[in-house]
Amino acid sequence: MTMDSSGSSWFQEDPAPSRQEQVVQRICARVAGSGVHVASLPLGGVQVWLDSPRHRWRFYHRMARELRLAGWHTETGPDRLLLLGWSAVCLSHRARMLRAALTGRLADFDRTAFTAVMIATRLRHEGFPAGDLPGEVEARCGDALRWPARLADLDGLERGSSLEPLRLRLAQVAGLEAKVARRCGEHLALASKVARTVAGGAAPARSHAGDPGDSGSSTAGLTERMVGVSVPNVALSAGTAR
Incomplete structure (x- = not known):
């Protein structure tokens, strides 16, 4: 577990991405282009981070907007975006x-x-x-x-x-x-x-x-x-x- 790293997953990544990870990757890549990384969280949800720090905050907010429009609750942190499940709102x-x-x-x-x-x-x-x-x-x-x-x-x-x-x-x-x-x-x-x-x-x-x-x-x-x-x-x- 590497909590201090902003360029990798916080947890050990599964070798095969889940369907949810693939969908989140597709949405975020449409917004931010290349360099988007996605990995599952142990208790459910997905973490997303970018290769380049350039305009990272702006891209995180754009990705969060599209993910919320899909129906997910998201949280935007300093170095990554967290998707935490379906939101009624x-x-x-x-x-x-x-x-x-x-x-x-x-x-x-x-x-x-x-x-x-x-x-x-x-x-x-x-x-x-x-x-x-x-x-x-x-x-x-x-x-x-x-x-x-x-x-x-x-x-x-x-x-x-x-x-x-x-x-x-x-x-x-x-x-x-x-x-x-x-x-x-x-x-x-x-x-x-x-x-x-x-x-x-x-x-x-x-x-x-x-x-x-x-x-x-x-x-x-x-x-x-x-x-x-x-x-x-x-x-x-x-x-x-x-």
Whole structure:
């Protein structure tokens, strides 16, 4: 046990990281980049520390914010971050944020369509390969939505608790996450469709019932107008027609 060391685990590390350690590592690496170390604590929980002392305090607080948003209680020390289990307060906050996303940014398909058109048009003018355009636009729109990455961070983690109130909150969060995941999928499908339109140079057909944005937003009509002013009016060859 090495309590005075700021560059290693306080306890002997297990040879194989647990699923929780892997998830925490993924979240913290997304925030702080490389040089993130994670190890379990003997009575449960996880410790996190960084290789470099540069901006360490700022990164610890950013990592703690993302971990709290996932539902964990955290404590920030001078040389490392401690994750100490599920928190009813943090899980309630995650539920609020998920509901806010569903009624806020994820309800705005027009914004996603506009963002996709702008990104696709800029990349096309820069000579980005047309075949790779939909995937790149979808990835960048996913980054802008933020929730696809946050949900992916928790992939494979079995979340449970011996306490009934925490189990109920975890179940509530899981239900909201499923709704957010479906809505994100609709946004990314729209972004990919817009990118294919820009790559091909033709205006998209109006969406059918059940497509993203049908519920009163007239997304397809807006997308047609944006593509119409963004995409050069050129004849398509047989090889690029959609």
